[in-house]
Amino acid sequence: MPKNKNLYAIGLITSLFFLWGFALNLNPILIPHLKKACQLTDLQSSYVDSASYIAYFLLPIPAAQFMKRYGYKGGILLGLILFAIGAFLFYPAAAVRSYVFFLAALFIIFSGAAFLETAANPYITVLGDPEGATQRINFSQSFNGLAASLAPFLGGRFILSGINHTAAQEAGMTPAQINTYLSKEASAVQIPYLIIGAVVLTVAILIFKTKLPEIIEKDDDLNGDEDQSLLKKLGGLIRQKQLMLGVLAEFFYVGAQAGVLSFFIRFAERVAGMGEKSAAVFLTISLVGFMCGRFIGTFLMRFINPVKLLALYCLINVGLLILAVTLHAKFSVYALMGVAFFMSIMFPTVFSLSIRGLGSKTKLGSSLVIMGIVGGAVIPPIMGKVSDMSNIQMAYLVPIVCFLYIFYFAYRNLKVKNIEMVAAH
Template identity: 70%
Template sequence: MPRPRNSVFAIGLITSLFFLWGFALNLNPILIPHLKKACQLTDAQSAFIDSASYIAYFVLAIPAGQFMKRYGYKGGIIVGLLLFAVGAFLFYPAAATRSYTFFLGALFVIACGLTFLETAANPYITVLGEPEEAAQRINFAQSFNGLAATLAPLLGGMFILSGKSLSATQISAMSPRLVADYLDREAAAVQVPYLLIGGIVLLVALLLFRTPLPELAEEEEADRAEGSLLREKNLLLGVVAQFFYVGAQVCVSSFFIRFAERVGGIEEKSAALYLSGALLGFMAGRFIGTFLMKFIAPPRLLALYSSINFGLVLLAVLLHGKLSVYALMGVEFFMSIMFPTIFSLSIRGLGAKTKEGSSLVIMAIVGGAIFPVIAGWVSDATTIQVAYIVPGLCFLVVLYFAWKNINVRKVKLVAAH
């Protein structure tokens, strides 16, 4: 069927949302070392920054899907943006009180908004066009998520990280007042950046509210309209793969700065630049992957990339110094296509059940709440380098999902009108 006349503009507008949530989530690798210092946390405790962000996807993905089923994609997007803005504004009082619990609460509210945005925008971008181009279209939109991933640590490193890390010995030699002043200054560094983020998100919400968007109804397929989603084996396997992939992605990025410090001997501001460079590779990987999918079937490319990433993580664990850091930087490039490709392969052919199926795949993002904590525990018990075995094993699960999809042919990726 032909696209709605304003679908090209709609695709552009929805693509901008991928940038917004990518920017928010990719500030976490900056917040983790920053709040670890400001709130005096262990590795495992600081990993709860990711948990607060990603647990929302598990809690709200299905309610978000049900909300959109009743009020449409646009309604879900507006609610998501409003929650996003409220959470960003809560960073101001959280920093004023220097309460880690308050910070986690603010991050959870932001993530609730992101859950609505992702539950709406990911399937919306896939059905807003020709079905055979769904994987390419979502990878293109996710490329702007990659752009945000590049800019977030770069700007966060400039405006949030102070570059001043005091050792336990130095802190113990200071008076309680000087220690409190130092920690308060560190915490306050997030206030202005998050006020700006909240303001920008509100402006986008207003723009979307005033802009008509085509509401798309998934195709009612006779052989798909009935039955439980639990019978959709590929969807369930995709949920598992996404769970492990997001866990791997968050582990790789969130612990990168501390890995670079401890293994590569790179100070935190410089490490943030290394991370920004790695995420530039992530963004480039999205564009390059979108192009390669014209010649290589998405499942085959996914299998190739997940195999390479398993090898790169092994190198990061086994090598020493900056070579280990460079190996991790390479992992970012080959992670680039994984989330959108797993997503599009998981929900293909679901027809009338696309929104509900999308909710399940979005729920799987909770992997980002679990695996970083596991890696944090491993790091506290051993070393940060050994902890990277955790994401390495996750990539093997992605490889299995890709392998199961390689021989699936002539199946519409997503029903579209």
Template identity: 65%
Template sequence: MTDRKTRLAVILITSLFFLWGFALNLNPILIPHLKKACQLSDFQSALIDSASYIAYFLIALPAGLFMKRFGYKAGITLGLLLFAFGTFLFYPAAEFRQFSFFLVALFIIASGLTMLETAANPYITVLGDPESATQRLNFAQSFNGLAAFLAPLMGGMFILSGKNLTEQQQSAMTADQLDAYLNLEAASVQVPFIIIGVVVLIVAVLIWRTKLPEIKEEEEVVTQEEVTGSILGEKNLILGVLAQFFYVGAQVCISSFFIRFSDKVAGIDEISAAYLLSAAFLSFMIGRFIGTYLMRFVAPPRLLAIYSVINLGLVLVAVLTNGMVAIYALVGVQFFMSIMFPTIFALSIRGLGAKTKIGSSLVIMSIVGGAIFPVIMGQVSDISSIQTAYIVPGVCFLVVLYFAIKNNSIKNVKLGASH
């Protein structure tokens, strides 16, 4: 490939990191929005996360098999087509105002995102000089962080209306007036998601028309001694899978109910809360850079333990206080969550040798925690309050803390994954 074509390929693959980051981080906007438009309970609105994150569990292995058979380029193209198809389904879903229709659309989008994530990391490493592969990967991942910052900002501007009717206001409306109001709210997702779908289709066409190198899987030569024993016998790996399951659950819970929390605890309107969430995601991105630097001086398991304790304290502040203090506590949680996914990942697979690939797959599949814990949190919120429900991610951080303590003797790990 010429330098010009290589640059184009790098730009296109890097754009995938931005696209899936943007799509996933629209969920915290969709949760309060569809709760209002479709008149849902907190438990029902949490199914938005479930529809997205269950795809990572169900589609990851089929996506890998598809790409092994047809190649990474075909997998990326199919992933983008699924992504676009899912976004276009938002139009009829809003027309009918059917929540189940939205969930199907979100699952299709997430299935496409799963294929993109499966392919993008290895692809970006082979596009160019092997010595700069890590630099390219980190550069591409920074666009994922940029997307996390922009998604709630743009969602707040173009999807949320900032208008929430009280029960008294709703009861004062006629059935036709209420229906018209809810239809107007639902319709606000149509144009933004059509635009996203068109952009994704354009990227799919460019990917398909661009010559990309095929990744050749290297054959591993391993001894019988290296593969002896079941992967389930790797106690630290299994504990790491459990820790990652709880961590991703906590991460999704913290952001998904942030807008609802801001309204109930500090009386902040949904658009202002979306901007605050955007700032929280920015602190997450900054926290990852600072955390990576601190690991030069503090062993990763120890820093993970310290951050877990701090987050436990901040969650307690959010649960027990009111006003902006509680809001800022949750913004702080985002900062201290920043290093958790890659650190847990790296600690979980250390020393696995020939079992590293399957171990990595198990840790990635534990992302399904993002489908489980928001539903639990929504149920707790319906029974008690959204503020009390933040105890759920607090419990999750306890599991992360236990994993960090068990790994505290480890001096150095190589951080090789992010989410």
């Protein structure tokens, strides 16, 4: 493949990192927005995360099997088409103001994203010299971080209205006025998601017209052979205590990350009396801190054992969350913003520790760790239920439990000095 063509292909595949990062980080905007537009409880609003992360849990292995038969390019195209369809479905979902319809659209979007994420990392590794594979992955991941910062900023600007009626104000409105208000709120997502769908469809057309190299995989341990079935391989891996503890640690990490960020705007509104647009700006700053934390954490790992850094960051986050739960006004929001920074290194560090020493079973073990992402579908609803039963501040006791378990996992591995870090989610 000519060099200029190669750069073009790298640009297209890198755009996939941006697309799924942007969609996933719109969830903290959608949760308070749909809570208002569809008149939901905190528990019900958390199903936005559930619909998203359950797709990541269910689709990676079917996606891998699909790509084995139809190629990675075919999988990417199917993923982009699903992504676009889900985005376009936001228009009728808003028109009828159906929360179930919104959740179905989100599930379709992230089913497509699961295909994209399954394909993107291996594709980047073959688009150029093998020596530059790590550099290309890190470059592409930086666009995922950029999307994480832009999504809440743009979502706060173009989706959130900044209008929140009190119960007393709504009591003074006629049913027709309330319906008009709620319909206007719901319709705010229509144009943004039509634009997202159009952009995704454009990328699909460009990739369809671009010749991409085929990936030839060697010794794929996801496939059964004459001597050992896939189920037997899984059975053997499940008995690996380190791996299973790591899967649980990733479950708690992704759940904590989703919960901390998804309820951020709700927290800032209730605890600090901030408007939703202002809260969205603070959320954006938090995610910029998250992105910076990855670079700073990577630098610190040159001098500090990554496992010790992971343990230290867990304890710091426990302390910050205790402050967020006990303090009031903007001080509690500032504490919560700090949590994002110290979460930054956790996914890749836990992942790398989990698959350490698996040898030829590393790929299958990695798939099990990735399935721990389902924590993002479970922890936010628990926080939502706690919030409905008490208040949003008490809900942030839940991620404290998550970080304490991750600390335990790190503590068990303190003797490990060198680990091969993988790309962050």
